[in-house]
Amino acid sequence: MSLRTQVGIVGAGPAGLLLSHLLQRQGIESVVVERHTRQYVEDRVRAGVLEQWTADLMIETGIGGRLKREGMYHHGVMFRFAGRTHRFDFDQLVGGRCIIVYPQNKVVADLFDARAAAGGQVITEAEDVSVDDFANAGDGATAKIRFRKGGEAQEIECDFIAGCDGFHGVCRPSIPAGALTVYDRVYPFGWLGILAEAPPSSEELIYAYSERGFALLSMRTPQIGRLYLQCKPDEDIHEWPDERIWEELQLRLASSDPKWKLTEGKVLQKGVTGMRSFVAEPMQYGKLFLAGDAAHIVPPTGAKGLNLAAADVVVLAKALKEFYATGRREQLDGYSAKALRRVWKAQRFSWWMTSMLHLFDTDNAFDRRRQLAELDYVTGSHAAQQTLAENYIGLPME
Ligand code: APR
Ligand code: PHB
Numbered sequence: 001m002s003l004r005t006q007v008g009i010v011g012a013g014p015a016g017l018l019l020s021h022l023l024q025r026q027g028i029e030s031v032v033v034e035r036h037t038r039q040y041v042e043d044r045v046r047a048g049v050l051e052q053w054t055a056d057l058m059i060e061t062g063i064g065g066r067l068k069r070e071g072m073y074h075h076g077v078m079f080r081f082a083g084r085t086h087r088f089d090f091d092q093l094v095g096g097r098c099i100i101v102y103p104q105n106k107v108v109a110d111l112f113d114a115r116a117a118a119g120g121q122v123i124t125e126a127e128d129v130s131v132d133d134f135a136n137a138g139d140g141a142t143a144k145i146r147f148r149k150g151g152e153a154q155e156i157e158c159d160f161i162a163g164c165d166g167f168h169g170v171c172r173p174s175i176p177a178g179a180l181t182v183y184d185r186v187y188p189f190g191w192l193g194i195l196a197e198a199p200p201s202s203e204e205l206i207y208a209y210s211e212r213g214f215a216l217l218s219m220r221t222p223q224i225g226r227l228y229l230q231c232k233p234d235e236d237i238h239e240w241p242d243e244r245i246w247e248e249l250q251l252r253l254a255s256s257d258p259k260w261k262l263t264e265g266k267v268l269q270k271g272v273t274g275m276r277s278f279v280a281e282p283m284q285y286g287k288l289f290l291a292g293d294a295a296h297i298v299p300p301t302g303a304k305g306l307n308l309a310a311a312d313v314v315v316l317a318k319a320l321k322e323f324y325a326t327g328r329r330e331q332l333d334g335y336s337a338k339a340l341r342r343v344w345k346a347q348r349f350s351w352w353m354t355s356m357l358h359l360f361d362t363d364n365a366f367d368r369r370r371q372l373a374e375l376d377y378v379t380g381s382h383a384a385q386q387t388l389a390e391n392y393i394g395l396p397m398e
Helices: 014-025 038-043 052-060 065-070 104-117 242-252 305-326 330-357 365-380 382-392
Strands: 002-010 030-033 049-051 072-074 076-081 084-089 099-101 121-123 127-132 143-149 152-163 181-197 206-208 215-219 225-231 266-281 288-290
Touching: 002 014, 002 143, 002 305, 014 030, 014 104, 014 152, 014 305, 030 143, 030 152, 038 104, 049 052, 049 305, 052 065, 052 099, 052 305, 065 104, 076 365, 084 365, 084 382, 104 121, 152 305, 181 242, 215 242, 225 242, 242 266, 266 330, 305 330, 330 365, 330 382, 365 382
Parallel strands: 002 030, 002 152, 030 121, 076 206, 152 288
Antiparallel strands: 049 099, 072 099, 076 084, 127 143, 143 152, 181 225, 181 266, 206 215, 215 225
């Protein structure tokens, strides 16, 4: 069977679904092709922090109903180190802008609902997805997405393809070797994350530097906590029974405030993720545009992954709008350069947060002292606090 659309989108994660949503509001047709089921995509435990502009975009484009009810607006974030806890006060540092704690699962569910309500086509459980005939940016052959659904071969002809299929997708590897330059750094540690039936012990996130390694206290709802521990990149989760995880979290998140207590609870889910920084440039090849994790990965320490995916598709949707309204290609041609400016600033910030807060096994006692001095400076200087806050809540959209 053969279909025709304007923009064929591979991947129904936040990048692909948000792009489809934005395009539909601009009167541009798209079809999303996803290899897993909706349930699978929705259930993956992923990021949980929205920069304010991302939340505002959801609200302004009509998909913010649940976000307004359930999103937790945080006007500050905490750093804990050397027995001290420091609060970065966003109201004071960055003029009242804030972050919203709202899980990626819910963002994805809200987007799936919006696509369904608008009659948008999202084809799930597509097998053997491939992309073809996209090399020529101009007219030439029509770009194609091919796949099988329920055993039947299908093809979608499209003006453009958006590769929103994440880090392990097919779109980036379909670009000829040599056309992309890859910038990569793999960190010598990972995060062991848990979801716990334990009300968060702090109203705001706590990033903790300790001699035992980094820990993070985050949350999903007022009843469900999300906590992380720095671990080996290939840590065997079976060596971490729940009691050991809580014991380690207690040590790393310990406060000098005798009133503070880390509340424990039933562990609902646990897993280990590696950490890397990765950028593939340019984010376009002919009629194929890469967006989100398909083009770049950040370590989670800056909470930037989901927001960067959203920023990419905002730039891409605008460029496509201009193309369909006027036939002009300037914005499409400028997509990669424009998106990459934001990507690299987020890369720098995520790398910096990661380097400041984690223990590296190549570091010595000098490096520990240097890290403590940096934390002391970052929390003590108004200018440095402002720099951290401005990046953490998200740089302005161009
Ligand atoms: N064919 C079709 N779909 C695919 C294929 C394929 N060959 N490969 C992957 N996919 C789908 C995945 O199943 C997933 O649903 O593409 C989607 C990609 O979604 P994400 O990995 O969530 O990537 P993205 O939408 O760019 O969102 C980035 O996700 O990893 C987090 O922290 C990251 O928050 C950031 C966000
Ligand atoms: C999360 O809640 O999953 C989370 C929060 C902040 C981060 C990373 C992850 O920096």
